[in-house]
Amino acid sequence: MSSVIGKSFSKRNYDIPLNNDSGVRFLIILIAMMCFLAILSVTGGAIMYAISKYWTAGLESKMTIEIPAKDIEGNIIAREDMTKISKMVEKELKKFTTIKKVKALNDEDIKELVSPWLGNNKELPSSIPLPGIISVDIDENISNDEMEKITKHINKISPNAKIDRHEEWLSDLLRFTGALEYASMILIITIAFTTITAVAGAIKSRMSVHKDEIELLHLMGASDNYIIKQFQKHSAIIGIKSVLIGSFIAVIVIPALGFMAGSLGISVVPNFSLPKFGFYMIILTPAIILAIVIITSRVTCKGVLREML
Amino acid sequence: MIEFQHVGLRYGIGPEVLKDISFKLEPGSFHFLSGPSGAGKTSLMSLLYLGQRPTRGLINMFGMNIGQLSREQLLPLRQKIGVVFQNFRLLHHMSTFDNVALPLRIAGIEEKVIKNNVEELLEWVGLGDKMHSLPSTLSGGQQQRIAIARAVIAKPRLLLADEPTGNLDDEIGYRLMGLFEQLNKMGTTIVIATHNQQMMDKFTHTKLILDEGNLFVKEPKSWLKTKLDGVF
Numbered sequence: 023m024s025s026v027i028g029k030s031f032s033k034r035n036y037d038i039p040l041n042n043d044s045g046v047r048f049l050i051i052l053i054a055m056m057c058f059l060a061i062l063s064v065t066g067g068a069i070m071y072a073i074s075k076y077w078t079a080g081l082e083s084k085m086t087i088e089i090p091a092k093d094i095e096g097n098i099i100a101r102e103d104m105t106k107i108s109k110m111v112e113k114e115l116k117k118f119t120t121i122k123k124v125k126a127l128n129d130e131d132i133k134e135l136v137s138p139w140l141g142n143n144k145e146l147p148s149s150i151p152l153p154g155i156i157s158v159d160i161d162e163n164i165s166n167d168e169m170e171k172i173t174k175h176i177n178k179i180s181p182n183a184k185i186d187r188h189e190e191w192l193s194d195l196l197r198f199t200g201a202l203e204y205a206s207m208i209l210i211i212t213i214a215f216t217t218i219t220a221v222a223g224a225i226k227s228r229m230s231v232h233k234d235e236i237e238l239l240h241l242m243g244a245s246d247n248y249i250i251k252q253f254q255k256h257s258a259i260i261g262i263k264s265v266l267i268g269s270f271i272a273v274i275v276i277p278a279l280g281f282m283a284g285s286l287g288i289s290v291v292p293n294f295s296l297p298k299f300g301f302y303m304i305i306l307t308p309a310i311i312l313a314i315v316i317i318t319s320r321v322t323c324k325g326v327l328r329e330m331l
Numbered sequence: 332m333i334e335f336q337h338v339g340l341r342y343g344i345g346p347e348v349l350k351d352i353s354f355k356l357e358p359g360s361f362h363f364l365s366g367p368s369g370a371g372k373t374s375l376m377s378l379l380y381l382g383q384r385p386t387r388g389l390i391n392m393f394g395m396n397i398g399q400l401s402r403e404q405l406l407p408l409r410q411k412i413g414v415v416f417q418n419f420r421l422l423h424h425m426s427t428f429d430n431v432a433l434p435l436r437i438a439g440i441e442e443k444v445i446k447n448n449v450e451e452l453l454e455w456v457g458l459g460d461k462m463h464s465l466p467s468t469l470s471g472g473q474q475q476r477i478a479i480a481r482a483v484i485a486k487p488r489l490l491l492a493d494e495p496t497g498n499l500d501d502e503i504g505y506r507l508m509g510l511f512e513q514l515n516k517m518g519t520t521i522v523i524a525t526h527n528q529q530m531m532d533k534f535t536h537t538k539l540i541l542d543e544g545n546l547f548v549k550e551p552k553s554w555l556k557t558k559l560d561g562v563f
């Protein structure tokens with residue numbers, strides 16, 4: 023007897039027989055897929071963001087000055103002279119407070135830099151012209167005026183010195199990762215809209231299927247909220263199931279993708295780690311999908327009820 | 332309690348199903364609503380249970396002009412009205428008990444009180460052993476009794492019953508009429524739509540007769556009333 027009572031009480035979870043409806047499974051699969059795709063996109067976006075940060079970290083404050091092996095007239099500068107010029111530039115730059123560190127690379131350093139092209143010779147043949155290279159750490163927020171002043175001082179010593187602030191290739195890289203970040207954002211917005219459309223459609227069709235029951239509840243004096251609560255509970259359960267399934271798939275698939283990428287050797291960033299912010303975003307994604315499902319069902323339900331008597 | 336002034340009703344662009352109806356029901360009164368099939372009994376009932384708004388005219392219920400009330404404002408009025416629908420309108424996915432308990436749950440009554448009241452009423456209408464059955468497994472007469480129990484469980488101030496004894500054999504039919512009488516004595520205003528002439532003849536209540544959308548009031552003959560008062 024008590025089990026019979028228990029059954030009858032558990033059955034009255036809904037005054038409207040929502041959980042008997044077909045199409046529930048379809049909706050769960052759809053939302054689960056949307057959740058999985060959303061997690062995938064957020065992860066992709068976060069990785070792109072992290073990669074661009076990793077590659078560019080500190081580069082804003084770095085500058086390289088190259089003194090070409092030939093002077094303006096096209097004469098090859100002797101090694102000893104080159105060392106002297108480099109030292110002069112180094113000394114000159116040390117006068118600026120916006121410059122934190124200056125180091126003229128010595129022959130050893132340069133030898134190492136060019137070794138991939140020239141082979142690992144013990145002695146650099148003096149016949150081969152080598153540029154002078156000075157590595158500089160500057161204040162990130164250096165003004166353009168200050169930068170011009172520094173350039174002038176360097177050019178007094180070496181009129182054809184090349185000053186490279188890594189800006190060009192850096193901005194190319196940032197354009198690339200930025201585009202991918204935008205792509206993942208657009209994907210996320212599309213996923214959100216698809217979810218909203220699917221849930222709103224499902225609620226509308228369910229409400230028209232159960233129009234009689236809803237009307238009956240109204241006639242007994244049930245408020246809109248009383249009815250909305252039932253639909254909301256129903257979609258919350260669907261939402262939770264979907265989000266769990268979607269997250270489960272993501273937990274399996276994303277590490278697998280990461281592993282594949284690693285084993286293919288395309289892991290461009292060794293020892294890559296996601297920033298905390300990105301990690302929270304990924305964790306938050308299923309919760310946001312769930313919130314979208316519940317809020318959409320609530321708003322849709324309210325709108326439909328408003329048109330009934 | 333209830334006043335209709337020049338009320339008309341049509342469905343869509345169809346003809347007027349109710350034409351220029353005016354009447355007044357005093358609180359605590361008991362009326363039969365009769366007339367041939369298709370006369371508009373169910374339509375008039377639906378206006379009374381606030382299931383639709385009239386296409387013209389004025390309806391005043393519980394001291395309020397219905398036409399001026401919003402959806403939200405109709406809710407408390409609806410909670411004061413119990414309805415036995417012609418086709419019962421039971422919820423077939425829930426048990427007899429839950430069907431009858433529904434008005435109390437909507438009103439937010441405590442579950443313990445609900446259990447006591449519903450069980451008592453179901454015993455009384457002879458469905459004590461069917462409490463946990465689904466309505467669809469029960470006979471038409473049993474379903475009708477569920478519908479009636481659901482209509483009266485919340486002690487409505489106005490009880491509307493659309494052909495409530497149609498599917499019942501005479502004995503249970505009279506017993507339910509007895510229940511309606513009892514509720515009426517406790518102050519509930521009652522309107523019963525029926526075309527069961529035999530049933531109406533046994534009682535002395537005023538008849539509202541619908542014919543082709545027009546309403547006539549037929550007061551009981553006073554000598555008959557005195558005579559019958561001795562019987563009941």
Ligand SMILES: Nc1ncnc2c1ncn2[C@@H]1O[C@H](COP(=O)(O)OP(=O)(O)O)[C@@H](O)[C@H]1O
Pocket residue numbers: 342345348366367368369370371372373374375
């Ligand atoms: N929902 C509706 N839509 C259109 N016409 C209706 C509707 N309900 C009732 N009618 C029409 O209104 C008239 C009265 O019907 P009804 O009120 O059910 O009469 P009764 O209950 O006395 O048999 C009938 O002609 C019927 O066809």
Ligand SMILES: [Mg+2]
Pocket residue numbers: 372373374417493
């Ligand atoms: Mg009818």
